[in-house]
Amino acid sequence: xxxxxxxxxxxxxxxxxxxxxxxxxxxxxxxxxxxxxxxxxxxxxxxxxxxxxxxxxxxxxxxxxxxxxxxxxxxxxxxxxxxxxxxxxxxxxxxxxxxxxxxxxxxxxxxxxxxxxxxxxxxxxxxxxxxxxxxxxxxxxxxxxxxxxxxxxxxxxxxxxxxxxxxxxxxxxxxxxxxxxxxxxxxxxxxxxxxxxxxxxxxx
Numbered sequence: 001x002x003x004x005x006x007x008x009x010x011x012x013x014x015x016x017x018x019x020x021x022x023x024x025x026x027x028x029x030x031x032x033x034x035x036x037x038x039x040x041x042x043x044x045x046x047x048x049x050x051x052x053x054x055x056x057x058x059x060x061x062x063x064x065x066x067x068x069x070x071x072x073x074x075x076x077x078x079x080x081x082x083x084x085x086x087x088x089x090x091x092x093x094x095x096x097x098x099x100x101x102x103x104x105x106x107x108x109x110x111x112x113x114x115x116x117x118x119x120x121x122x123x124x125x126x127x128x129x130x131x132x133x134x135x136x137x138x139x140x141x142x143x144x145x146x147x148x149x150x151x152x153x154x155x156x157x158x159x160x161x162x163x164x165x166x167x168x169x170x171x172x173x174x175x176x177x178x179x180x181x182x183x184x185x186x187x188x189x190x191x192x193x194x195x196x197x198x199x200x201x202x203x204x
Contacts, residue, residue: 051137
């Protein structure tokens with residue numbers, strides 16, 4: 001494994017070496033899907049979920065992979081827009097992709113894995129607070145724009161008016177040195193579809 005910036009699972013079985021280990025974007029996400037994905041990992045032995053997970057977006061350029069045989073791609077439901085890579089030993093999530101990311105970045109829950117990259121990117125936005133009942137955790141106090149949903153074009157436009165978001169979610173401007181997260185996922189085979197009930201709290 002080359003020296004440099006890496007994302008690893010908490011047990012060390014899986015590791016990704018990044019060509020560029022500097023996060024381009026940092027957001028908090030209140031959506032029920034992120035919460036459910038982390039709850040499912042926790043029920044299988046992973047880290048206890050943060051109520052409002054912190055996501056750092058890393059350039060989707062992976063130059064080395066350790067532990068492919070311990071990685072599985074997971075979708076919450078057949079129609080799910082997001083694919084996530086878990087370690088099947090410790091159920092850390094190594095990264096997730098969505099079409100919105102344009103294959104330029106992938107998301108990483110830094111509280112649920114080991115990320116040795118440069119995580120100095122300031123908080124740019126707090127997303128999907130419509131899905132975040134106060135009963136599950138405190139309301140965030142960080143000073144960043146809050147988005148209750150992205151249902152309306154005006155909300156999407158407002159999100160993309162944030163420079164870090166627009167730059168992260170545009171198509172790549174330079175070729176990768178390695179492979180993208182999406183390409184890694186394709187190489188791991190068809191996703192495991194969990195068919196979880198939408199919005200269900202798996203910890204109750």
